[in-house]
Amino acid sequence: MIGIVVDSNSQMPRELAERHRIEIVPLVVTIDGVEHHEGVDLDADAFYAAWSDGAAPDVSTSQPAPGAFVDAYRRLVDRGATEILSIHVSEAMSGTLNSARLAAQSIDVPVTLIDTGTASFGVSCCAWAAAQAIEDGADLAAAAGIARSRAGSLRTSFVVGVPSLVDRSGRASGVGVEQASEGGVPVLAMTGPELSVLVTANDLDEAVQAMVDDALAWPPSDDAGLRIAVGTSDATSRPLALAITDAVTGDDRVAEVLQYRIGPSIGAHTGPGTAGLFVF
Known part of the structure; x- marks a missing residue:
């Protein structure tokens, strides 16, 4: 079984993740000094509410800790994954891929990392294409190639x-x-x-x-x-x-x-x- 992981910068809709059993690792979003985890304790509506009534909050983002990826990889292994495809926001834009790289060293199954070279829903497009290919019988190398190909077509x-x-x-x-x-x-x-x-x-x-x-x-x-x-x-x-x-x-x-x-x-x-x- 091939498991798939993305980061929350992908903006992947929950229903798409559930359909393909994709794990989403949350980025950290800080609003006025308070840290939140995207999609866990901070959704889009709550985030934009910080701008209500003319407010101008101080906001920033940071990559997930390697441990968050380790947890996601282990959940997939516990579900039977023998290989993992980890698909992420461009390394030129975020340190997220490096956190995933460090986490992969702690997992006993092979992890293939994909730098999509893009951000936001573009990452979801790559993971979606890979998931559909896997469901159609593609092996890990083929699915990784499809994710990279989709990245180049966005x-x-x-x-x-x-x-x-x-x-x-x-x-x-x-x-x-x-x-x-x-x-x-x-x-x-x-x-x-x-x-x-x-x-x-x-x-x-x-x-x-x-x-x-x-x-x-x-x-x-x-x-x-x-x-x-x-x-x-x-x-x-x-x-x-x-x-x-x-x-x-x-x-x-x-x-x-x-x-x-x-x-x-x-x-x-x-x-x-x-x-x-x-x-x-």
Whole structure:
């Protein structure tokens, strides 16, 4: 049996994890000096509530401790796993993969580590592809190859609610998101770990159109067509996410439209009001 582990930066919906029996290791999210574990004692709604009534909380994230991965690996072994595929946020963005690497040394079964080179729901896309392949009979090497292949076929575009958080996160060095926001609505794009300003739109309608046009021009990862996952952070970004969904639903190039929440470990670097999409 091959077990699969992801970190909570993947924003993996609970139902998807349960369907494929995937273990999720929580990142640590600190709000005003208080540590929380994403998806354990802090969900998206509670996180964005920290911004209520004009508050501007001090938020940060850190990778899980190696022990958290050891616990996840052992749970899989206890369920019968003889091999483990551990799929994670880009090492260029987080120390999470290194924690997993240290933990793998403490486990008696082989652990294959995947640096997806991406973040957020992109990690879930890679794990999802691998899980489906395993259920279809793929061995560990084949499933790992499929996860890596999916990572290379991903594209994401999004708008952020608090541009200053992106610049201060250290994940967008030289991009100048806050400066771009002075001239309109910056639409950010990422392929792999490289973040850039796709366009600075005049308003949110134009921003939606830019994201939709970019997604529909992306080459699909298989003959079925494009799959587009639309993410929303909180109530303030829901109209934007709905506009994206409406714009891509029914297009002949699109095979499936999915929905996911942008949770604390991503929201800490983008803020409330964030919405966007992944396409593959």
